[in-house]
Amino acid sequence: MTDLVRDFVEDNIADLHADLDAWLRIPSISTSPEHAGDVRRGAEWFAEALRRTGFPTVEVWETGAPVGAEGGAATGHPAVYAAWPSEDADAPRVTVYGHHDVQPVDPLELWETAPFEPTVRGEELFARGAIDDKGQLLFHLLGLRAHLAATGRTSPAVHLTILAEGEEEDGSEHFAQLLRDRAAELAADVVVVSDTGIFDRATPSMCVGMRGMTYCQIDLHGPDIDLHSGSFGGAVPNPATVLTRIVAGLHDADGHVTLPGFYDRVVDLTPRERDLLAALPFDEAAWVAGPAASRGTAGEAGFSTLERIWARPTAEVHGLHSGYTGPGQKTIIPTDAMAKVSFRLVADQDPGEVETAMRAYVAGAVPPGITASVTFFSGGVRPCLTPLDSPWLQAATRAMETAFGQQVLYTREGGSGPEADLAEILDAPVIFVGVGLPDDRIHAPNERVVLPMLTIGAIAAGHLWSELAAAAR
């Protein structure tokens, strides 16, 4: 079957390679103040590439409040915004997210070739930012050209917006505020995130969910002074003992979280989702020995490791402190005890409800003579999940399967990123279209992109707008 998109991409892939070579030479390291000018230069380069691709509106947006009342320079790195409305007025609105800044390069001596001198060896291109995230933003430009060429259109089949952040590798400090300030320009029916990867090269996949989180500190206060455990031990409440009961009591014997109502809103994995997760060629033994560095697994009974880290909520303790922690023995009943505890949440759990349940649990677990305070450090982060039967997801899956020429599976993320802000602030489902590989060494020396993956990414992007437009009809 003829694939005009594929033909266009393959005929013009040299353009993408040339653009990538030029952009990767700009050392746009957002964490280094001395590279602030490079970050801006990289933004301007990408803005120019967007204009050259045909976007009628391209802007470089400042972020962060200006310094001083007179309005000096903005304190954040700039973002790049581009919009190309569809000639079809009722086409869906799509916002593509990526970032133009890159990670630092230390330790420099471990790079085989200079990080900002892109070098091709075989099918790999080595440079900082090659896959994270310049390569993934650029495949969209070639993909869009292929979309227009293959369909004969003069505008995209969707109202297309691109947002390239400049602080993703520096904590996204101003990102949420930017989204709120620019909500009108960024309004979308679906968000496409191109900053992630696939399960492995033989197993194309798309992420369909991320966990949320809420994080608190428990402080217990017992006797007003450290008491001698010989004189008082056994007869007064010990805040350290009470703390261990509170923390240990957060799980039952099967590893379920015990907070009342904790699972009430959890969207259970469907049999199909479980089957597809189980189809991923996950090597648990290698994971335990390597990435997890844990020498073992543990968790909620009845769920696999991938289900536990991606699709199930958790309670984890991150820190404990009480009393005497120096060498040897000191026989006190301590005055205070502290624990830091967070809950990872999955759709459709609500951080506020979990906070309320946790406060009630602690209050109910504290005996007379102990006072407790529970501090939540923020309102929490909402989980997000795209159901497998979402038309947007099915459309994007078709584009990806066409590009890869094989079935696409589904993954999730256990943590939370700026994607959570996108989903929550723009109030739109998030679809992940990325072609990174787990061994691309992002954030490490010798970051690379496997060039054929960018070709596939461009083909997927070239099909995506027609598929999404069709799904909206």
Place this chain on the structure above:
Amino acid sequence: MTDLVRDFVEDNIADLHADLDAWLRIPSISTSPEHAGDVRRGAEWFAEALRRTGFPTVEVWETGAPVGAEGGAATGHPAVYAAWPSEDADAPRVTVYGHHDVQPVDPLELWETAPFEPTVRGEELFARGAIDDKGQLLFHLLGLRAHLAATGRTSPAVHLTILAEGEEEDGSEHFAQLLRDRAAELAADVVVVSDTGIFDRATPSMCVGMRGMTYCQIDLHGPDIDLHSGSFGGAVPNPATVLTRIVAGLHDADGHVTLPGFYDRVVDLTPRERDLLAALPFDEAAWVAGPAASRGTAGEAGFSTLERIWARPTAEVHGLHSGYTGPGQKTIIPTDAMAKVSFRLVADQDPGEVETAMRAYVAGAVPPGITASVTFFSGGVRPCLTPLDSPWLQAATRAMETAFGQQVLYTREGGSGPEADLAEILDAPVIFVGVGLPDDRIHAPNERVVLPMLTIGAIAAGHLWSELAAAAR
């Protein structure tokens, strides 16, 4: 009924007061190196007082190893030893324990009169060491003279040994070794400790037991690096969680310690012991508000507060540490977690058996992926208990009741002191004959002795040797 002992004590009480005034002027502060000479001078003074009382053998014993191979000065403060064998060859052997060193005096500005210028106001004498412990050692000298005068004997009715330690207020560093080195001279059928007090002035009492202890640190090791709780949370064992389960699991819902066999050797309180403890005018509300500073009580179901702190074994946690304890949030699964835990023990629990049970408990509670080490800081301290039907205790009780002219009740100590070494190393029961009051301000500014209490102490001591000799027959 004529009491020749009382008559002699009352006729000669001025001798005790004069001796006390002289001895209290020596600032024998054992924790201050600059007072080392004063501690030695205080020891020499007491040795001379013992000789003057008639002890045929009086020695000042060096403690601690000599410095250097050539044998320089000993590193410890000296102890004073005196022995006066009975003319009755088969009389019991009794060793009296006290100490001649005193606590520091800071904050000096809070003393109403200078701490080493003994000052009488009404029936009280104010000076550092007045009750702790110079006054209590001195009442034995007048008591012994009264015993000889009242019975017409030329030697005591028991083989009498006195040991006055010089490091009691400085941690008794060399005391156990001294007892082992001098076990032959100190061999005793019963030990009389005169370094404690009575319940309150209206409620004379004797201590009949002390808790022992064994103390450990639990170290758990989980993942080899701190793991991101988003990427790994819910699927790998968290050492902090496991630690809280281990510590929380040491008690059941009724406050009983859960270690298997923990209570097997516990000598239960007899109904009479419980009745006598309940007869003490213990003001629990005042204790909670003041000394315990705890705003509440908690502990083993079915036991009173005094029973819990004196007569029941405990598990208490003294310190916790794991992961991140700074401000705000850090989302890690920590590599390590630590707890410090001790067990207070009562007769006839064995510290070694509790250590074995604790090691087995921790080993059984550690899941795959977590390694544990349990470190006990010593072999522990054995508990000691004198049964109420002990002939020695009954004899001492008669002496105390004669002196006080009323019933004597029984208390215990929740902690452990050098008395535990006496009981264990000399392998003899310990009887507590002391006349301190809870508001004597030992270790604090304005320490005092209520002089009539010393008179009572001397009368009790004057009856004690006849009573103990009779009990042995």
